[in-house]
Amino acid sequence: MSARIPASHLDLVDCPPVAALSTVMPNGDPQTSVVWCDFDGTHVRVNTMRGFQKERNMRRNPRVTLLCYDPRQPLRFVEVRGTVVEMTEAGAARHLDAISSRYLGRPVRYFGDVIPARFAGTEVPVLCRILPSHVVALDATPAGTAG
Numbered sequence: 431m432s433a434r435i436p437a438s439h440l441d442l443v444d445c446p447p448v449a450a451l452s453t454v455m456p457n458g459d460p461q462t463s464v465v466w467c468d469f470d471g472t473h474v475r476v477n478t479m480r481g482f483q484k485e486r487n488m489r490r491n492p493r494v495t496l497l498c499y500d501p502r503q504p505l506r507f508v509e510v511r512g513t514v515v516e517m518t519e520a521g522a523a524r525h526l527d528a529i530s531s532r533y534l535g536r537p538v539r540y541f542g543d544v545i546p547a548r549f550a551g552t553e554v555p556v557l558c559r560i561l562p563s564h565v566v567a568l569d570a571t572p573a574g575t576a577g
Contacts, residue, residue, distance in 0.1 A: 453487035
């Protein structure tokens with residue numbers, strides 16, 4: 431069963447200013463990475479590279495937490511706990527280009543515009559779909575200041 435992200439906080443899972451993904455290391459310790467994410471209406475999507483620690487962690491233990499917020503409004507955030515239900519290389523490069531373009535506000539290619547093009551020969555993007563199972567949304571901003 432999936433949890434619903436409130437409409438009031440959808441902006442925080444669809445290319446938010448800040449998103450931190452926490453995964454579980456082999457020894458049980460948490461590992462947190464800053465990520466770019468977006469929302470397809472059902473899943474929160476993040477992109478990583480094959481072999482990165484967070485990718486290995488999610489394959490071994492698909493339970494994750496994503497914290498999304500706007501540093502200009504620190505009293506407004508959404509925490510999404512969920513399960514990575516799919517990790518695929520199919521379409522991952524296209525998603526990476528699309529999400530990079532949204533974050534940067536102009537059309538870009540991740541390999542070449544965001545990071546050096548030479549990494550395209552060594553890095554393989556992996557698209558991860560997270561199905562929310564528990565959502566905590568908070569807006570404790572003074573009335574009239576939340577955007």
